[in-house]
Amino acid sequence: MVELIDSDIRTREVLSWDGLHVLHGRMSSCSQKLRIFLNLKGIEWQGHEMNLAESETYSDWFMGINPRGLVPVVVWDGRVFIESNDILAMFEEKFPEPCLFPANKHREIDALLQQEDDLHLDLRTLSFRFVLGRTGSNKSSAVLDQYRGYDAKVAGEPDIDRREHELDFYERLAEEGLSDDLVRVSAKKFWAAFDELETRLSASPYFLGEKISVLDIAWFVYASRLHLGGYPFARLFPNIHEWRQGLASDERFAQEVLPPAPLQELIARNQAAWAQAGTTLSDVVGL
Ligand SMILES: N[C@@H](CCC(=O)N[C@@H](CS)C(=O)NCC(=O)O)C(=O)O
Numbered sequence: 001m002v003e004l005i006d007s008d009i010r011t012r013e014v015l016s017w018d019g020l021h022v023l024h025g026r027m028s029s030c031s032q033k034l035r036i037f038l039n040l041k042g043i044e045w046q047g048h049e050m051n052l053a054e055s056e057t058y059s060d061w062f063m064g065i066n067p068r069g070l071v072p073v074v075v076w077d078g079r080v081f082i083e084s085n086d087i088l089a090m091f092e093e094k095f096p097e098p099c100l101f102p103a104n105k106h107r108e109i110d111a112l113l114q115q116e117d118d119l120h121l122d123l124r125t126l127s128f129r130f131v132l133g134r135t136g137s138n139k140s141s142a143v144l145d146q147y148r149g150y151d152a153k154v155a156g157e158p159d160i161d162r163r164e165h166e167l168d169f170y171e172r173l174a175e176e177g178l179s180d181d182l183v184r185v186s187a188k189k190f191w192a193a194f195d196e197l198e199t200r201l202s203a204s205p206y207f208l209g210e211k212i213s214v215l216d217i218a219w220f221v222y223a224s225r226l227h228l229g230g231y232p233f234a235r236l237f238p239n240i241h242e243w244r245q246g247l248a249s250d251e252r253f254a255q256e257v258l259p260p261a262p263l264q265e266l267i268a269r270n271q272a273a274w275a276q277a278g279t280t281l282s283d284v285v286g287l
Contacts, residue, residue: 001090004065004080008153011064014075020045021075023065025052027263029123030084031072032221032256037088037214039252041095055139058147067152068162082154085113088214100214108208109215115193116218121169122186123222129178130229130281132263133270137174144170180284187285190226194237201239205246212247220247224257230271230281 009015022038022045024031038045050056050071057069066073066082074081081087092101101109128134139147148167153159176182197219200207207215223244227233233241247253259267274280281287 001086002081002083002154004067004082004154005156007156008067009065009080010152011061014065014080015078017075017078019077021048022046023048023050023062023071023073023075025050025057025071027259028052028071029120029127029221029225030070032224033218034072034074034084034087035256036217036221036253037091037100039256040098040100040212040217041091043091043095053138055143058139058143063147063150063152067150067154067159069147069166070162085117092214100212100217102208102211102213105208105213109213112207112215113218116222119189119193119222121165122189123225124169125178125182125186126190126229126281127225128173129183130274131225131259131267133266135177137170139170139174141174144174183281184285187281187287190222190231194223194240198237198239201243205243216243216247217253220244220253221257224248226281228259228267230274232282232287236287 014021020043022031022034024035024047026049050062052071056062057066057071062073063069065075065080068082070082072082072084072087074087081090089101092099144167147163148160150163151158197207204210206212207219223231223233223240227244233244248257258264271280274283
């Protein structure tokens, strides 16, 4: 569990917030996963939406509660938690009903959630290019330098590794954009993961059997994002297609992955233009 200790927390005002607060991003996949989880558990929370396009999570204020500059963050009666998968596990322990981490499957869940976390920057790559239509960086070098330079700690230790990971992504984005080659590398990793998930879904309606688990939530978020980007699930992975559609008919899932109206319009415009130019996700990756 990644919980900040008192000396890590520089934005002291959050220590006096009452109740459960979630700092999140509307289109952030980890935030969507957490919101769906909270919906299924029926847990009440107060939201603080961060604008990722404007790099709000790199501000002094936000870095004072997450030295990694990432959403989601949970502030709960003066305690500050980061890392979405750890946060889900904590809520499972405190709110066991309905069970979303089946007791006998912890090892499998850990492995598949780790795989999901490892694919995070690949999702961002495909998402930026085929959902947001963004091929350049939204973060200036001044913003990145400031982010690198924070003397921020997690559990009292310098925490530069996670930031380096983000910096690599954004610096490469600024220098090289999102080339077809980069997109293909990311899509290949997803292909391998989906191939495995498709097989699981041929044996049962959900990834771990008859009941929805945290894995369905996590992968629903990824599949929904790629669906927005034009990923041809119906043609390539019919079980995943049906499973995603089934979950999307539940408002507790659907409302959290729905892009705001202006983004929906942008996606529709971009998809039409890419179809005409022969540069959709399927065209570029050769799906
Ligand atoms: N391992 C972290 C990853 C969190 C993460 O990467 N969050 C992204 C949004 S999904 C973020 O805050 N990005 C900020 C940005 O790119 O400006 C977790 O699971 O909480």
